[in-house]
Amino acid sequence: MRVETDIFxxxxxxxxKGLKTTQQGMFQGKKRFFQIACQGKFKRAVDADALCMGQEFVKPGNAPPWVGEVVLKAASKVFSSSTHVNVQSRLPYFMNPVINVSCDKDAPHDMWAAKEDMRLFSSDTADKSGQPKRRRKWCDNPKNLEGLTLSPDHTYTFHIWQHLIDFSSYKLSVGGLVNIDLAAALSAQPLQLTCKDIKGGQYLFSCLVWHERLLYDDATAEAGATLASRFSSVGSGLAGMLGFGAKPAA
Structure with missing residues (x-):
C-alpha cells in the first residue's frame, strides 16, 4: 500500500503467517509471524531513538493496570535494551526502535532485496575495513542512538518482523512456555502494526489487525474474567521475581 502521512x-x-492468503515460501525456514517492508522518505528529521514499532492500547485489558505494567516491563527486558514502555500515557504503549536495513542517497530499490547498510546514517555502523557491520547489537545500546536523526535527504528501507504474536490465532507464545489468548487478555481490542515518532506523536503508518475471535460471545467474556483473576493471583510473585516491587491496589 502507499503511505502518505505528515512525516513520511x-x-x-x-x-x-497462517492466513489463507499467505504467500507460500515467505516464512519458510523462519520463526516469524509477520514480516513488513517499508520504504520511502521522511518529510522532516526524526530522532532515531524516537522512531518505534509496536503496540498502543486504546482501552484497559482484562487485568489490573499494575499487572499490565509488570508484564510489559518484563517483556521489554526480553525484546531490547532500547524498548520504550509507558503505561501512564493517554495511549499506553510498548515500542521498540526501528533502525535497520538501509538508507540510500539514490532512487528507491526493491524493498525485499535491500541489504543491511546504515553507514549513511552513522559512520559508527561501519567496521574497521569500512564495510557495514551488523546493526542490531549496535542499536541495542540506547546511547548509540542519542543525537542521531533520520534525514529527509535519504531514502530509507526498513524490514520489521517478530516471532511472538501469532496473528492467525491471536495468541502470544514465548518459547513454548507461556501461551496467552490475546483476545481475552486485551479485552477484544485489535492488535496493531504501528510505526510512530513517539516524541512528535506522529505516525509513519498504523494498521489495526482484527480477528474474528474479537467478536465476543458470553463464553469468551467469561474466559477473559477468569484470565484477569489468574493474572491477579500470580502478579505479586511475578513482580517480586522481576524486581519491580509492584503490588496490587488496595
Missing part, C-alpha cells in the same frame, strides 16, 4: 511518504508491504 513511501510504501509498505505486510505479510502475516
Amino acid at each position: 511518504s513511501g510504501r509498505v508491504e505486510i505479510h502475516l
Whole structure:
C-alpha cells in the first residue's frame, strides 16, 4: 500500500503467517509471524531513538493496570535494551526502535532485496575495513542512538518482523512456555502494526489487525474474567521475581 502521512511518504508491504492468503515460501525456514517492508522518505528529521514499532492500547485489558505494567516491563527486558514502555500515557504503549536495513542517497530499490547498510546514517555502523557491520547489537545500546536523526535527504528501507504474536490465532507464545489468548487478555481490542515518532506523536503508518475471535460471545467474556483473576493471583510473585516491587491496589 502507499503511505502518505505528515512525516513520511513511501510504501509498505505486510505479510502475516497462517492466513489463507499467505504467500507460500515467505516464512519458510523462519520463526516469524509477520514480516513488513517499508520504504520511502521522511518529510522532516526524526530522532532515531524516537522512531518505534509496536503496540498502543486504546482501552484497559482484562487485568489490573499494575499487572499490565509488570508484564510489559518484563517483556521489554526480553525484546531490547532500547524498548520504550509507558503505561501512564493517554495511549499506553510498548515500542521498540526501528533502525535497520538501509538508507540510500539514490532512487528507491526493491524493498525485499535491500541489504543491511546504515553507514549513511552513522559512520559508527561501519567496521574497521569500512564495510557495514551488523546493526542490531549496535542499536541495542540506547546511547548509540542519542543525537542521531533520520534525514529527509535519504531514502530509507526498513524490514520489521517478530516471532511472538501469532496473528492467525491471536495468541502470544514465548518459547513454548507461556501461551496467552490475546483476545481475552486485551479485552477484544485489535492488535496493531504501528510505526510512530513517539516524541512528535506522529505516525509513519498504523494498521489495526482484527480477528474474528474479537467478536465476543458470553463464553469468551467469561474466559477473559477468569484470565484477569489468574493474572491477579500470580502478579505479586511475578513482580517480586522481576524486581519491580509492584503490588496490587488496595
